[in-house]
Structure formats: structure tokens, C-alpha cells
Amino acid sequence: MEGWFISITAAILIFVGLALIFGLLLGYAAVRFKVDGNPLAEQIDKVLPQTQCGQCTYPGCKPYAEAVAKGEAEVNLCIPGGTDTMILISEITGLEPKEMEANEAEHKPKETAFIDEDVCIGCVLCIKACPVDAILGATKLMHTVIQSECTGCDKCAPVCPVDCIDMRPPSISIENWQWPEPNIIPTVPSEKISESTINSNLNSNDTDLIYNEKTTEGDSK
Amino acid sequence: MQEYVLILISTVLVNNFVLVKFLGLCPFMGVSKKTDAALGMGLATTFVLTLSSVLSYIIYSYLLQPFGLEYLQTIAFILAIAAVVGFTEMAIHKTSPALYQVLGIYLPLITTNCAVLGVALLNVTENNNFLESAFFGFGAAVGFTLVMVLFASLRERIDASDVPTPFKGAPIALITAGLMSMAFMGFGGMVH
Numbered sequence A: 001m002e003g004w005f006i007s008i009t010a011a012i013l014i015f016v017g018l019a020l021i022f023g024l025l026l027g028y029a030a031v032r033f034k035v036d037g038n039p040l041a042e043q044i045d046k047v048l049p050q051t052q053c054g055q056c057t058y059p060g061c062k063p064y065a066e067a068v069a070k071g072e073a074e075v076n077l078c079i080p081g082g083t084d085t086m087i088l089i090s091e092i093t094g095l096e097p098k099e100m101e102a103n104e105a106e107h108k109p110k111e112t113a114f115i116d117e118d119v120c121i122g123c124v125l126c127i128k129a130c131p132v133d134a135i136l137g138a139t140k141l142m143h144t145v146i147q148s149e150c151t152g153c154d155k156c157a158p159v160c161p162v163d164c165i166d167m168r169p170p171s172i173s174i175e176n177w178q179w180p181e182p183n184i185i186p187t188v189p190s191e192k193i194s195e196s197t198i199n200s201n202l203n204s205n206d207t208d209l210i211y212n213e214k215t216t217e218g219d220s221k
Numbered sequence B: 001m002q003e004y005v006l007i008l009i010s011t012v013l014v015n016n017f018v019l020v021k022f023l024g025l026c027p028f029m030g031v032s033k034k035t036d037a038a039l040g041m042g043l044a045t046t047f048v049l050t051l052s053s054v055l056s057y058i059i060y061s062y063l064l065q066p067f068g069l070e071y072l073q074t075i076a077f078i079l080a081i082a083a084v085v086g087f088t089e090m091a092i093h094k095t096s097p098a099l100y101q102v103l104g105i106y107l108p109l110i111t112t113n114c115a116v117l118g119v120a121l122l123n124v125t126e127n128n129n130f131l132e133s134a135f136f137g138f139g140a141a142v143g144f145t146l147v148m149v150l151f152a153s154l155r156e157r158i159d160a161s162d163v164p165t166p167f168k169g170a171p172i173a174l175i176t177a178g179l180m181s182m183a184f185m186g187f188g189g190m191v192h
Helices: A002-032 A039-047 A061-070 A082-093 A103-107 A125-129 A190-199 A204-210 A212-217 B002-014 B025-030 B035-067 B070-095 B097-106 B108-112 B114-125 B130-160 B170-185
Strands: A112-115 A165-168
Touching (some): A002 B035, A039 A082, A039 B097, A061 A082, A082 B097, B002 B130, B025 B108, B025 B130, B025 B170, B035 B097, B035 B108, B035 B114, B035 B130, B070 B097, B070 B114, B097 B108, B108 B114
Antiparallel strands (some): A112 A165
């Protein structure tokens, strides 16, 4: 009679005690290891270019980072960030790297906005549109783009009422000069090449150097 | 000292929990697609296994045995394991969010990983003392991690190779696991 009573009481007490100890331990751990927000999204947000350009179809960089962290978005949607950012995101999340879908973002070198200062009327519309405050100017005064700040998000060009903004590749300097790409099979018609060489504001000596092969191949210069 | 080394060799190679005793096959198949994830899973399991085998030894010999409550060992061990897993999950979520994301559902599933409960119960049946239990649990976990990483590396190479269509994915993985198990049988008889 007494034997089984003691053993059942002991069993109940032991298990209540164990549950209490483990409950307290887990309760302490829940406070100690509290996670604010989604740390993965914050890590991704840090490597994004913060242009808030919306080209990923999300309203900004933070919502895109959260979508990637949740696994709802692909890693390759950030066009201003390009392939470098895609690789960083895939390293953070452990997801497979994917080719950039927008081919232009990958093949074109990074472009920045240029304002044709003779045409600019000083309307400040582009200043309002710029997500990174890279455009300098005031009302009725000429505007210009701070090249080192411009991320090439292409948000200012459509809002310009006089169409004086165009996107150009950065000018070639000692820091970013590269050997010309091998031109085995010309895939671009020669007219287009000569046009682009005229458009780009390259130093004339450098232009000759780099496009030497291409321009000698084309019949018209 | 030699005894503990023998326990380690026995649990890691000769009586490997995954390939010889066929315990813990769920994460073995589930989290072995990438070496990083397999290593993370192995380390998480190592932590849980070592701690839970020690905890379950303490619970068994200081709480259950004196009161003649050995028949409640399974429930008590599961309680201890679940607490350790819950703690590990919170710690990983805080310290390594990417690993937390990769491990996903398999992290809480360590609770029901039969290798973890298996180690706790085997400690009882083999009458291991405190240190032996700790080494037994740690060795089992190291063996688990070793096999996980080896298998994940194999699967990464298989992914890159030309597998006949009917064998792609899970079938070739199961065949690989079978071949690995046969290879580990080569250690049989070295230590008990």
C-alpha cells in the first residue's frame, strides 16, 4: 500500500521538478538569445547598393532583402548591384548563385548619369528623383551629377522634361582601364560601334588605343 | 585512458551509429546535399548528443534508479533531449542565421533523431559510468558528423557527374549510402 504510493509520488515530483528545471533553462535561453527582426535580412540589406531604385520589383532594398531572406525572391534581381552583389547574397543565404537575368546589367560596364549642361533648365525634378542625392544644383541653376556617388539606377533620365540626361559608361582612367576584349567574331554592326565611341566622352588618345582593332575592321569611321 | 580511446574508436568507426547501427538516417539523407550544411548539422548534433547523454546519465542514475523508476527512462530522456535541442535551436538562431535557415526543419527534428535517444538508452544497457557515457555520446556524434560530411562530399561530386536518368537524385544517394555502409563493415571486429 505505502510502497506504490511513495513510488508514484516520487515519479510525479521528479518529473515536475525536471520539467520546471528545463522550463526555466529554456525560458532563460529565450531571453538570452532573443532575435530582433530577421538577422539574415539585415545582412543582405547591408550588401545591397541602397539605391532604393525598385528595379527588383520590390519597393526598396530592405523589402527585397526581407523577401530573399524568406526565400520568396531570387538572388539575382538587384540590377544596380550586378553580379558582384548577386554572389554576395548567395554567399550569405547559402542559395545557388544565378545568372543575372537582365543581360544589360551584366555586359554593360557600370553606367552613370550625365547631364548636358547646355540644355539643363534647372527644374530640380531629377534632384528629387535621385535616390542617393548624387545630383547637385538649385532651382533655375544648372545641375550636375557627382560621378562618384551615381549608382546608375536610371531614375533621373525619364523625369527630365528636356531630355538632357543620358547614361554613359564612366570615363577611362588609369584605375579602371582594361585590355580590349578579344574581337574574334564581330556580333555588333560596325556602325553601332563607331557611334558608341563617338558618344562616350573618352580621352581621344585612349579611344584610339582601345578601339583600334574594332575601328580598323569597320569600313566607316 | 585506453578504455576511453577504445570507446571513441568503437563509436566513430567500428560501431558507427549511421552506417553500422542504422540510427539517425533521416538527417543523413535529408541534410547531406551540401557539405556546409552537413557539417553544421553534425556540429549541432554533436553538441546535443554529448550534452543529452551526460544529462540522461545523471537523470537515470541519480533520479530514476534510487526510486526504482527505470521504466520511465524513455520519457525522462526525451524530456532532457527536447530541452537541449530547444536550447541549441535558439543558440544557432542567434549566432548563425544562415545555418539556421539551411538546417530548417531538421534542427528541431534532432529531438526525434533516433541516434540521440539510442545513445541514451545504450548507455543504460551497457552500464556506462559518467565519463564513459560522455565519451560514448561524443564518439557517436563525431562518427555521425564524419559520415555526414563524407556523404555530403560524395553527393556533391555525384551531382556534377553523369548519372543515368533513372538513378538521379535519391536512388543514387541510397546506393552510395549502401556502399559506404559496406565500406564501414571493413572496420568490423577491430574493437567491440
